[in-house]
Amino acid sequence: MALAQIDHVGENEQMAECIDNCLEAAQACEWCADECLGDEGMEECARLCRDVADLTTLHARFMARNSNYGSQLAQVCAEACEDCADECERHDAEHCKVCADVLRDCAETCREMANA
Template sequence: MSLSETVSKIESLNDEQRDCIENCNEAAQVCEWCADECLGSEEMEECARLCRDVADLTSMHARFMARDSNYSSQLAQACAGACEECAEECERHDAEHCQICAEVLRDCAETCREMAS
């Protein structure tokens, strides 16, 4: 069963929450990939550091939403800010993994902002 199928079975979630969970999980995965690709390059250290932060925040936020945590909206705000900052950093680099990461993070930031409001 795919993640989408699993998330669709959580009855307490609305469509916006489902989209945000999927975007957060995608962001976590792409950030881990991007961070790994950046390792070993001094000029990419900040990118790798931010990507690791975002991977942790987005995976935590997805879990909090899935269990309808009272802290989900505060975490959504932190997630959106971290995604935006990381996307800006990734956009500074020409590497394909950074460009892909930035694109995914922009979508994730948008859905997290919606969850925060």
């Protein structure tokens, strides 16, 4: 795993898990947003998913470079993941259900990083 080669990540299991969760959330959100496009009533879901995909990839990058702003971004990322998961759970589509589950895990590890 490439993350193990980064000293501050390889030594911090919590950070490595959060990076993995953030990247998985970005993938799930991109998929969900793409599936929502063109469906009436899914505009907010698509918008939130796109925001979260950007935030989670940025957060993963900040953690990888040990940014001084990591904990602040972790807090924002956790809140955005929770808001997006709430929106996804309002819909019956399978992609929304999968996305919401992934986002709940991501929000949890981002909260842990914010409080670390």
